Amino acid sequence: MKIAVAKGDGIGPEIMSAVLKIFDANKVPLEYEMVDMGKWVFDKGFSNGMTPEAQQTIERLGILFKGPMETPKGKGVKSVNVTARKTWNTYANKRVFQTLHGVDTVFSKAGIPIDITVVRENIEDTYGGIEHMLTHDVALSRRFITRPGSMQVIRYAFAMARQKNARRITCGHKANIMKITDGLFLECFYEVAKEYPELKADDIIVDDLCMKLVTRPDTFDVVVLTNLQGDIVSDLCAGLVGGLGFAPSANIGDHICIFEAVHGTAPDIAGKNIANPTALLLSGFAMLRHLGLTENAAIIENALLYTLEQGVHTGDFGDKNKPSLNTTEFADAIISNF
Ligand code: NAD
Numbered sequence: 001m002k003i004a005v006a007k008g009d010g011i012g013p014e015i016m017s018a019v020l021k022i023f024d025a026n027k028v029p030l031e032y033e034m035v036d037m038g039k040w041v042f043d044k045g046f047s048n049g050m051t052p053e054a055q056q057t058i059e060r061l062g063i064l065f066k067g068p069m070e071t072p073k074g075k076g077v078k079s080v081n082v083t084a085r086k087t088w089n090t091y092a093n094k095r096v097f098q099t100l101h102g103v104d105t106v107f108s109k110a111g112i113p114i115d116i117t118v119v120r121e122n123i124e125d126t127y128g129g130i131e132h133m134l135t136h137d138v139a140l141s142r143r144f145i146t147r148p149g150s151m152q153v154i155r156y157a158f159a160m161a162r163q164k165n166a167r168r169i170t171c172g173h174k175a176n177i178m179k180i181t182d183g184l185f186l187e188c189f190y191e192v193a194k195e196y197p198e199l200k201a202d203d204i205i206v207d208d209l210c211m212k213l214v215t216r217p218d219t220f221d222v223v224v225l226t227n228l229q230g231d232i233v234s235d236l237c238a239g240l241v242g243g244l245g246f247a248p249s250a251n252i253g254d255h256i257c258i259f260e261a262v263h264g265t266a267p268d269i270a271g272k273n274i275a276n277p278t279a280l281l282l283s284g285f286a287m288l289r290h291l292g293l294t295e296n297a298a299i300i301e302n303a304l305l306y307t308l309e310q311g312v313h314t315g316d317f318g319d320k321n322k323p324s325l326n327t328t329e330f331a332d333a334i335i336s337n338f
Contacts, residue, residue: 001030001291004058006037008067010265011275016067018277018331019284025335028288028296032065033057037080039070048087049080058088064258065287067280068265078129085122090251090258091149092156093120095234096286102308103242103317107217116213116237117164117222119157120230121185122251124149127227145181145226150188156252157224158196164222169193171203172225172233185226210236238262245276245316248283250290259287273326276314278304281334303337310337 005020007013023030035054042049049069058064064084071079084090095118099108107114124145131141154171161169171189175182186203193201204212206229213220213233217240225233238247247262261279269275281304288297312333315324325333 002033002061003030003063003065003287003291004035004054004061005032006035006054006064006066006069008037008265009039009070010068010267010270012038012067012069012265014270014273014327015261015275015277015280016065018327019280021328021331022281022300022334023284023296026296026300026338028293028300030291030293033061035064037066037069037084039072042072042077042080048078048083050084055087058256062256063287063291064256065284066258066260068261068263070265070267082127082129084258085251088253088256088258089123090253090256091121091123092153092252093122093230093234094118094156094160094250094252094286095120095237095262096248096282097234097237097241097246099241100246100308101305102311102313103246104319105240105242107240112218114217114240116217116220116240117160117166118230118234118237119153119160119222119224120234121149121153121225121227123227125227143178143181145184147184147188150185150226151192154185154188154192154224157222158192158199161199161222162196166199166221168200168202168219168221169196170209170220170223171201172206172209172223172229173203174206174229175203176205182226189224206233209233213237213240234262242317245278245314246282247279248286250283250286257287257290259283259290273328274315274324275327276316277327277331278308278314299338300334303334306337307334 007016035057037050069080097116099114126143134140173182173186175186238244244263249262251258285297314330
């Protein structure tokens with residue numbers, strides 16, 4: 001089975017090499033076609049950050065495993081990440097945040113387990129980038145929320161919640177203020193909820209959601225939100241389980257799926273071989289399971305969990321009194337625990 005791989009920018013090549021090394025050591029039956037995407041492709045003059053060959057390869061193979069990518073600053077340049085999600089209509093962004101033994105947080109220390117799946121709408125909202133100066137002093141941005149766009153991500157969230165035997169599914173929104181846009185999203189949520197009587201479906205205003213997530217995260221299960229609110233809430237959830245180094249993400253479409261970490265290119269630590277590859281590895285497990293490679297996913301996941309439980313860590317987490325491993329050493333430690 002072949003998949004497309006883009007190493008990404010910043011820490012991308014370092015964490016991707018670590019993850020592919022772990023896959024190879026487990027003899028994961030995948031072949032990789034490397035594709036050209038990211039900042040250096042922008043720099044070569046490709047305005048969407050990917051070459052036409054990369055686009056064709058991804059469309060042929062249907063799966064893209066990618067490192068984080070940087071978007072050059074300045075007007076007229078669109079994020080390659082946003083372009084990819086839009087081009088291939090990967091409408092649902094699934095992010096799973098779980099307590100990992102060995103990754104200390106205030107909640108793990110208090111014995112409060114966390115298992116929250118955030119489903120973020122991935123295409124619409126303010127991410128259309130429709131904004132302009134109305135006058136010299138007034139900037140205007142347009143937000144669009146559609147019924148078909150809302151229905152497809154909400155349907156995905158409910159189906160996924162049923163599959164994982166979730167007890168509760170919650171819609172986060174700001175429909176008390178944005179009555180028409182968030183109001184439409186909320187209306188779609190309760191429309192789909194009728195088809196899932198076994199699930200407790202409820203809604204919460206997004207600011208209240210943020211407060212309750214940091215006080216009682218164990219009461220949440222699946223949370224579905226519009227694009228921008230989902231982006232912010234999922235970084236908050238990453239903080240609950242130890243930080244961005246532990247936040248995986250799957251961009252789900254009907255024809256193409258993209259698996260990547262939630263975090264960015266981490267320019268502050270790029271090139272030092274000290275980044276934590278766990279988030280990309282967790283995204284890799286989601287990809288392996290999506291491809292039916294459940295046994296490989298289980299073996300590597302057990303090795304990761306055992307490694308973390310042993311207190312093995314990179315510099316961004318863990319016991320500061322114990323020496324940290326670099327990216328390559330951390331990957332080797334996981335491999336030694338297969
Ligand atoms: P960031 O996620 O790159 O970094 C935030 C902080 O988290 C930094 O201190 C960084 O060192 C740390 N961090 C992130 N990942 C880490 C890891 N694996 N191990 C250890 N520490 C880690 O966010 P940013 O600085 O706001 O963004 C940098 C660039 O990344 C920007 O160009 C942004 O557009 C891009 N970005 C890309 C994606 C993507 O490709 N999906 C997502 C977010 C940001």
